[in-house]
Amino acid sequence: MPSNPLNRHEEYRNKLLGLGESSLRKNYYPELRKHMRELENSRTRYQAIFNATADGLFIHDAETFKIIDINERVCQMFGYTYDEILNLDFNKLCSGIPPYTEQDAKEYLKTAIAKGMQNFEWISRRKDNNLFWCDVCLKSATIDGEQCIIASVRDISSRKLLEEQLLHSQKMEAMGQLAGGVAHDFNNMLSGIIGSAEVIHTMSKDNDKIRELCEIILKAANTAGNLTTQLLSFSRKGTFEQNLVHVHNAINNASGILQRSFDRNIYFNLELNAKNDIILGNLALIENIIINMSLNARDSMPDGGKLIIQTKNQNRKADKIPDAEDLPEQRYICITISDTGFGMTEEIQQHIFEPFFTTKETGKGTGLGLAAVYGAVQRHNGFIEVKSSLGSGTTFNIYLPLTRQEKPDTLETTSHITGSGKILLIDDEEILRRVGTSILNTLGYDVITAKDGLQGIEKFKNETPDLVLLDMVMPKISSTDCFDTLKSINPDIPVIAVSGFIEDTTVEELFNKGLAGFIEKPFKINPLSQKIASTLLLKKGVTK
């Protein structure tokens, strides 16, 4: 400031006149407009983020719990429009089933205000009255100076379904392991019984009484064998010979058997509309599926009704087969078996594929029918779905993938063939070694036995057999290692694998290495004799 009072006064006067730049009255409209634009941008940004989230967002008044605002995801999730939700009775969004009622929801809201963030799973109701699981997170917040609660709602119905499916599949897997293990041991016992009975039967040509008793033993043992076959089918561990199969042939074969077992009051009809019905699979298993399902349908209609079996081709994408997201994209044949019987509750539907689960009276059902169907469908890389409700009948849809190959193979054989030569039988079960020796002796062969792979290799070196029967599940060294050693000693030696319990891949692997054939346990004299005879014949041919 100038020290001269006159200069200072001049400066003061000029300022007081108010004509200087800094003395002008300011207009704050441009600044206001700038802030308004920023506010608008901020609002737009908020709306964009608010609506971009995959979760539904509700803003509730903290006092009345009334819904003040929602994002777009809420409308998609619940099926209401924005205005509808804002004017909606809160109750309509709750399932209403305790503990998922409006009152329960309000308790959570109160707790969120009193104690802070709340996270819980909840069952909500859509506009179409469908219920769905969601994960809810409640947090109190101050918006525009008012206390609110922000509810973040995530639709977890898919996750819940997957969890249920996972639990179910884990349970089925565990049951499969159990069933497979039991069936394997059981099969070995049956092999002893059947083999011995067949030998006694062959040796007792002059004694009708003994032959009759042998036949009773064989009939009972074969029935028991069928049970183990079904158990193995469920566990997917039985032997599985794959051919090209016309599904329609399987259905026609099965319906021929079925029609004889149906009363007249059951209307049975086939509508086989699939243009392509060729799958890579097992004819007997498909027939078994149809028979099992149809018998169940029959049993659910004691007073008569309709049983329809339909087929059609379905493309996964076009026809949107439910629950098939993680299956490879391909065409399927869908076999639909529907009845007008009792139907089933949701609870029963959860368990129908479990082994030994039955709703039939004691003695009327083994509980293995649908378990075997389930296993068989799985073995064909297919899947099965059930639609049913009490009083409205049941519909099963079985989806089996179609193959690109065109003509099914056929293979049929009949009686047993005798022969000669030296056979090495390697099996860890003593009873099977003894039965096998008897059968092979009966067929005219000399037999050397070994209790494991190591002993088998030793005897193979010393005795030079013409053929080896090799059990596929043994202690000490694996059948594959044993097979490799035998082949390294003599590449031309024919080896036939024997098992009732083997992964297809192992057999396939051995076939690739020159396995001569495969025999299913329990031994049956005819197929065994045919396989050995044809193998030795082939060996001689090759040798020649």
Add this chain to the structure above:
Amino acid sequence: MLEDLRKFVAPEFITGISARNRVGQYARNLGLTKVLVVTDFGVHEAGWAKEAIHDLEEAGIEHSLFMGLTPNPKDHEIHVGVNIYNTNGCDGIVAVGGGSAIDCAKGIGIIANNGGSILDYEGVDTIESPCPPLICIPTTSGTSADVSQFAIIRDSVRRVKMAIVSKALVPDVSLIDPLTTSTMPPLLTSHTGLDALTHSCEALVSNASSSITTMHALESIRLIKQGLKPAYENGEDLEARSKMMLGSLHAGLAFSNASLGAVHAMAHALGGLYDSPHGECNAILLPHVIKYNYPTAENEYNKACQIFTPNKEPSCELLVSAIKELMYSVGVTKTLSQIVTTQDDLPALAELSLKDACMATNPRTPTSQEIIGIFKNAF
């Protein structure tokens, strides 16, 4: 007639009985939600602040009350008010009272939006951001703070009155209701009335005056001459009160735009040092400053003189004696010796006077010795 560049600023104002009752309507129109009502204890007791609060409540506007101010508002009082304003989330101010309440409200407004200390804003055009909306209901007819761009705050440490001058200090609305002055005691009526007379006399002769300010100044003198004595003698004489209210308004419009002069510069120095009533100091000094200024502003003073003594040849003596007569008639008979205890203070008072912004527009530029001389004449 060609004039130099001049500016004229004024708030929106309503005059007349019941103008004060528009406070709710105006507060709502300004978009206010919670106002700080600034008033002093006396005005609150008289009921004017209570009435304003009632009107605000009727309009749905919340309020906080600040009464912690004294005559010649102090810097620390401003900061207490700012604290109340901010703590309560106010968005506007309603001042109900005389110059002290309105200047205090202006001070609170400055700090509320600009921060810092009120002492930072001494001088002209020092305020960067505008103040919050300010509605004034004046209850005295003299200071004209309700229409002016001035705020006078006392620096309690330096013991000086400092002037803050800015367009930002022109209130948004002034509700000028003569009824509010009916509760003023006679002495306050005379002090504020003579303050208004000093405003118009100084604006009249200011070297920053214009024809517009001169017009307002002369009209102010005419109204005060008519209204002051009857209002002093009968406070409930509403006609006299109305004349004084309008006289004060005209004086305010005049001095707010033409500024003041030596009387105010010297009175500010006195008020700072002795905390004596502003109006009374002005009244004591006015005749002596007129005598000093007369040679420089003879024409303007003569116009004033003709209002007091219309049928006589105007002169300095005539004007001074008319003003003194008016002063005595309203009970102001003190001399400076009754305020300033010792003449030893006069050089310091003279220095302060020369530094005061009001001195810049005095028609004659005095020296320090001349100021001391004027002070001595007033003893």
